[in-house]
Amino acid sequence: MKKILLAAVAALAIVGCSQNEEIEKAGEKAEINFGTIVSKTTRAAVTNIDSLQKSGFTVYAYNTGETEMKSVVAKGLGTPFMNGAIATYTTKWDLTGGPYYWPFNGNVQFFAHATDASSKYELKDSDIYPTITYTINDDASKQKDFVVAQLYNQKKTENDVKLSFLHALTQVNFSAKGSNNNLKYTISSISIEGVANTGTYSFADSTWSVTGKAGIYTYPIADNAPVSGTTISDLAQAKGALMLMPQAMTTDSKIKISYNVYNATDVKIDAVTDAVISLNNTAAWGVGKKVRYTLTLSSEGATISFAPEVGNWSTSDDTPVAPPAE
Template sequence: MKKILLAVTAALAITGCSQNEEFENAGQKAEINFGSIVGNSTRAAIMTTDGFETFTVNGYKTSDKMGDAVSLASFMPNEVVTKTDGAWKHANVFYWPSNYVQFFATSPQQTLSLPSKGYPTFDYTVGGIADQKDLLVANQIDKQKSENAVELKFQHALTQVNFSIKGDTKGFDYKVTNLTISGVDGTGTFKFDGTATVGAWAQDGKAAGTYTATYAEGSEITLINVTDLAATTKFDANPTASLFMLLPQTLKAGAKVAITYTAAPTGKTDVTDLTFTGTKEVALTGAWIAGQKVRYTLTLSSDAKEITITPTVSEWGTSESDTPLTPSN
């Protein structure tokens, strides 16, 4: 998967005399610089080199190497690094202390919570499809004074869920106006762990997340005059409502997708020509993994029944009646 290398040459400095005792040597102060990589390039604006413009980094001092029994002391709180006119800028400058520094970063910015000991966490709620973001996370642990930049390798923390459609009847048009995912976890807590994969999620297990993409008239997802029943159309063609950014999870019973669409013979535009109009559902199964794409291909049924005419001719009866008639003038 493609990596995006970003040269972040921001200098970060502490102000205040109270921090001076942390310097190894006041005459040899070394600035802390950052380099960052976005791994596994994936709206929810999908993060690209040009699109990656800001992240927030938190640094904590520790007397020992990082672990579940180590307490974190605030050192670099919520330092926002922003790219402006091609250059990375931020408000403060920080210098290396004499002990260890643990770095944890997010984009967009998240509010980190610190336990009494161990790694920080943050709570996350997936928004509606128009508000879903490509959440990035990074960490670097046990860093000490160095002339080299601190390399933050960002990982995608969510799962990108995509859809495609195909039709089941040749010579038909299909038009999708709504797609809804429901019965999935929508809130969770992310815990950093200092590894290359950065951390892991714990969900609340309520499976209360419902996410809807609506395609207004003129922007529907369509299949026109189907000739190949194996051919698919990706929803990705609609950049404003084509994919979902959702929490990684093992899908539970009740997870499903509902799709609202119409089907009609090609060229037929009157509502009375529709062979299907409504919503159908199908269960979602399996596991969604952080940083991965999942694609579901939905086969739409036309529900078309060809009209056939079968004529029958009854046999002549075997009896014959004789009715006398007398013509008159």
């Protein structure tokens, strides 16, 4: 998977309650330096290096001594010596509470996420790995591409600590085409409803447990977005992708669409309002995946076919697939 390497490096240093025991002599200190990486992205709404520099990230670090992460037990991470340190970027990365230095011995476990007021990092006594609770904004224009990173068993080194940030949410887009090549269509609204807005992300297995209310998310499209005949039109706008909680679809999950239908002389012959497409029993939304729904608009509004597709976020874009034959 292609990566974009952030050239600027954050200067970090360890602060601990037993600093004299864990840190080498002052003249031999080795700073912890970060280099950050974000998975390749293609749309302006998606987090890339520039947007990560604007939003910053929050990092936690634990010294587990000789114990590697795979052998850590509940409460084994202990108290973080980097406890929610916030990295901000001007001409370089600066960290609150820094500088921080490598411990003389031991494995260091790093956990990080994009700095976002909608997130809550937590490590319960009964858990080995930390979790993050996150809530999706109801307003699509305020939704963010939330990214996370983890790196285990790091020891003192002169090299940068490479935090590889991965997309934690699902990116949802729409395309549309008509069922009749002689007709034209203008779409006034598309929304997704009945999907959970809150979830808890586990660093243990990179999965979400969804909770919270069922939200309604309006997909940003151009005013009266045009669709001509049976040609597939990509409805995405700049900064227009929905960033939603990864989850399985339920009986409440659905798409709503409203559109007008015109003949070859631009006379309106039909108006379809809030046509419902059930998403129940369709593919679940995966972590860091792109999902595109290709909607087929009928002249009478009686049927709307669709076909979801899923691609790794690292692809340059998704190619819409044809819906099943009616």
